[in-house]
Amino acid sequence: xxxxxxxxxxxxxxxxxxxxxxxxxxxxxxxxxxxxxxxxxxxxxxxxxxxxxxxxxxxxxxxxxxxxxxxxxxxxxxxxxxxxxxxxxxxxxxxxxxxxxxxxxxxxxxxxxxxxxxxxxxxxxxxxxxxxxxxxxxxxxxxxxxxxxxxxxxxxxxxxxxxxxxxxxxxxxxxxxxxx
Amino acid sequence: xxxxxxxxxxxxxxxxxxxxxxxxxxxxxxxxxxxxxxxxxxxxxxxxxxxxxxxxxxxxxxxxxxxxxxxxxxxxxxxxxxxxxxxxxxxxxxxxxxxxxxxxxxxxxxxxxxxxxxxxxxxxxxxxxxxxxxxxxxxxxxxxxxxxxxxxxxxxxxxxxxxxxxxxxxxxxxxxxxxxxxxxxxxxxxxxxxxxxxxxxxxxxxxxxxxxxxxxxxxxxxxxxxxxxxxxxxxxxxxxxxxxxxxxxxxxxxxxxxxxxxxxxxxxxxxxxxxxxxxxxxxxxxxxxxxxxxxxxxxxxxxxxxxxxxxxxxxxxxxxxxxxxxxxxxxxxxxxxxxxxxxxxxxxxxxxxxxxxxxxxxxxxxxxxxxxxxxxxxxxxxxxxxxxxxxxxxxxxxxxxxxxxxxxxxxxxxxxxxxxxxxxxxxxxxxxxxxxxxxxxxxxxxxxxxxxxxxxxxxxxxxxxxxxxxxxxxxxxxxxxxxxxxxxxxxxxxxxxxxxxxxxxxxxxxxxxxxxxxxxxxxxxxxxxxxxxxxxxxxxxxxxxxxxxxxxxx
Numbered sequence: 133x134x135x136x137x138x139x140x141x142x143x144x145x146x147x148x149x150x151x152x153x154x155x156x157x158x159x160x161x162x163x164x165x166x167x168x169x170x171x172x173x174x175x176x177x178x179x180x181x182x183x184x185x186x187x188x189x190x191x192x193x194x195x196x197x198x199x200x201x202x203x204x205x206x207x208x209x210x211x212x213x214x215x216x217x218x219x220x221x222x223x224x225x226x227x228x229x230x231x232x233x234x235x236x237x238x239x240x241x242x243x244x245x246x247x248x249x250x251x252x253x254x255x256x257x258x259x260x261x262x263x264x265x266x267x268x269x270x271x272x273x274x275x276x277x278x279x280x281x282x283x284x285x286x287x288x289x290x291x292x293x294x295x296x297x298x299x300x301x302x303x304x305x306x307x308x309x310x311x312x
Numbered sequence: 313x314x315x316x317x318x319x320x321x322x323x324x325x326x327x328x329x330x331x332x333x334x335x336x337x338x339x340x341x342x343x344x345x346x347x348x349x350x351x352x353x354x355x356x357x358x359x360x361x362x363x364x365x366x367x368x369x370x371x372x373x374x375x376x377x378x379x380x381x382x383x384x385x386x387x388x389x390x391x392x393x394x395x396x397x398x399x400x401x402x403x404x405x406x407x408x409x410x411x412x413x414x415x416x417x418x419x420x421x422x423x424x425x426x427x428x429x430x431x432x433x434x435x436x437x438x439x440x441x442x443x444x445x446x447x448x449x450x451x452x453x454x455x456x457x458x459x460x461x462x463x464x465x466x467x468x469x470x471x472x473x474x475x476x477x478x479x480x481x482x483x484x485x486x487x488x489x490x491x492x493x494x495x496x497x498x499x500x501x502x503x504x505x506x507x508x509x510x511x512x513x514x515x516x517x518x519x520x521x522x523x524x525x526x527x528x529x530x531x532x533x534x535x536x537x538x539x540x541x542x543x544x545x546x547x548x549x550x551x552x553x554x555x556x557x558x559x560x561x562x563x564x565x566x567x568x569x570x571x572x573x574x575x576x577x578x579x580x581x582x583x584x585x586x587x588x589x590x591x592x593x594x595x596x597x598x599x600x601x602x603x604x605x606x607x608x609x610x611x612x613x614x615x616x617x618x619x620x621x622x623x624x625x626x627x628x629x630x631x632x633x634x635x636x637x638x639x640x641x642x643x644x645x646x647x648x649x650x651x652x653x654x655x656x657x658x659x660x661x662x663x664x665x666x667x668x669x670x671x672x673x674x675x676x677x678x679x680x681x682x683x684x685x686x687x688x689x690x691x692x693x694x695x696x697x698x699x700x701x702x703x704x705x706x707x708x709x710x711x712x713x714x715x716x717x718x719x720x721x722x723x724x725x726x727x728x729x730x731x732x733x734x735x736x737x738x739x740x741x742x743x744x745x746x747x748x749x750x751x752x753x754x755x756x757x758x759x760x761x762x763x764x765x766x767x768x769x770x771x772x773x774x775x776x777x778x779x780x781x782x783x784x785x786x787x788x789x790x791x792x793x794x795x796x797x798x799x800x801x802x803x804x805x806x807x808x809x810x811x812x813x814x815x816x817x818x819x820x821x822x823x824x825x826x827x828x829x830x831x832x833x834x835x836x837x838x839x840x841x842x843x844x845x846x847x848x849x850x851x852x853x854x855x856x857x858x859x860x861x862x863x864x865x866x
Binding site for chain 1: 329553675676
């Protein structure tokens with residue numbers, strides 16, 4: 133199979149969720165290090181149902197999954213690139229374009245909403261100067277919404293990369309962002 | 313090596329957010345200073361349950377229960393309690409502040425009313441040590457099954473126990489196993505542990521896996537033996553970083569001891585477990601969507617039948633059980649079905665793990681017998697509603713469940729009783745909401761959730777969740793008419809039956825349930841153009857909730 137090209141349709145997702153389209157703005161960024169992508173593929177391709185583990189490894193190690201990477205994965209697994217694209221864009225933890233150095237995900241589900249997640253989100257927007265789905269001009273933070281992250285015992289909660297912060301009040305935001 | 317005392321520091325996610333790792337380090341630093349490092353052992357445990365008052369520290373053998381401990385308190389615990397034997401009274405659990413402090417944890421109301429079967433080890437053992445699990449009877453059930461029971465007897469025991477699936481649907485576990493055991497055995501069968509816990513307000517599976525991972529692995533091995541499967545998968549949310557770490561370690565330890573892998577305990581039975589991570593999709597908690605995801609595709613549900621026990625993972629017969637269900641299994645095999653039936657109700661024996669969240673004094677993880685009333689949970693265990701507010705409603709079963717108004721506080725908490733009142737026991741999430749909140753504002757967060765999480769495969773769900781949310785938006789902004797309410801009801805009727813999977817089928821439930829009990833509050837928004845709680849932006853100006861609403865505009 134030759135190098136297939138992958139036409140990516142951008143624009144607002146049907147659900148209007150800004151988080152899923154957050155990464156769309158910089159898709160034409162420099163090609164990812166394909167040697168690393170190939171290394172990841174060869175490390176994981178012999179597992180049962182390897183597609184998700186491969187995409188997860190690319191996401192984790194490189195921060196996003198480029199069009200070139202998707203094509204490479206498709207060829208290695210004998211799939212059509214559109215299938216790989218379909219899987220990649222289905223899951224909220226996969227990004228199809230580079231994001232900020234740190235991704236802030238604010239839980240928008242009811243158990244966080246009830247004790248005041250809305251005010252926390254406002255404080256984040258104000259501190260960062262961006263709306264949901266956007267990245268700060270310095271490329272440091274991307275702000276997203278997420279569904280329940282399962283730390284409702286300390287709601288309202290946010291995740292910055294893998295780190296959870298809970299029992300938040302708007303006044304806590306400054307000190308948390310200062311850690312990054 | 314024997315120790316005079318053990319200091320248990322909760323390192324569940326909720327406590328570790330409140331500096332419990334630093335507390336643990338401080339103990340390790342200070343114990344040698346007092347010459348106690350050979351006498352006192354510090355143990356990092358999983359969640360103890362009382363997350364609201366974390367970090368918690370328990371000193372054994374006396375069981376002294378300290379709550380809300382800070383790093384700066386550690387020296388006093390070491391110098392007073394561990395060195396001189398004097399309990400540090402000011403750190404004892406004391407709620408409300410005027411109440412008499414409680415010294416030992418079994419006397420704390422929060423624990424006194426609980427029955428811990430699934431959480432038997434959570435908070436009491438080091439979850440990273442297989443030896444501690446074994447010391448508390450772990451892997452005894454597997455040994456018993458492999459040496460003294462046939463697979464059919466294991467199935468029979470689980471059937472006799474009346475155990476029902478704790479993921480939310482309440483299907484009889486033994487029956488599921490029987491179907492899989494009798495299914496086509498010409499190829500492989502699988503056991504899948506559903507740890508894709510995504511129901512808002514639910515975090516029990518995370519805390520079970522963090523606190524007692526071996527119990528789940530043992531349950532999976534027993535399921536494998538019962539149905540003739542040799543490979544298990546745990547499908548777990550990618551966000552559950554600590555659970556994944558603990559589970560990986562547990563699997564490695566079990567393999568090393570010959571409790572997973574080839575020829576377990578010399579019985580000739582092979583069973584191994586692999587972890588697969590989710591990638592952020594609520595719908596993957598639906599069993600067939602989970603299989604699609606595990607097989608490497610988009611996590612979209614399949615049409616049923618065929619059911620998983622006939623054609624599940626990779627098209628092969630599969631038993632898929634929730635984390636909590638599996639954690640029940642070893643105890644049932646070890647202590648017997650008749651013992652299990654002494655707990656809970658006739659139709660739903662056993663206990664249920666609930667996660668208490670929202671406007672409640674003691675938020676956290678509890679385990680109680682099935683059939684307990686919501687009133688007992690809220691007022692005896694949960695400590696009531698804080699800030700002098702009144703109870704308005706509880707949402708049971710997470711966002712896909714229904715609501716319980718004050719009139720129904722004495723309904724028994726089990727699958728059938730709640731379903732009879734238009735709600736659901738579901739995964740055990742209990743979101744308590746006080747009278748300062750607006751029902752429309754809360755319901756709008758439910759409709760946003762389903763809109764966000766609909767996978768898009770079937771039209772009734774993809775379009776229905778969008779329309780439901782738009783109507784909720786209009787109600788919230790004071791722009792809705794009575795026609796909107798009629799449309800919402802008609803749409804709900806269609807959505808109860810038309811979507812492919814329970815995600816779409818339950819999406820209207822929380823809205824209809826809130827409408828049923830709080831119709832006058834809906835009408836205040838629609839007809840009176842007012843928000844009685846003063847939360848919604850009904851007059852077009854940015855009221856209190858505007859911040860939340862802005863993020864939810866569609």
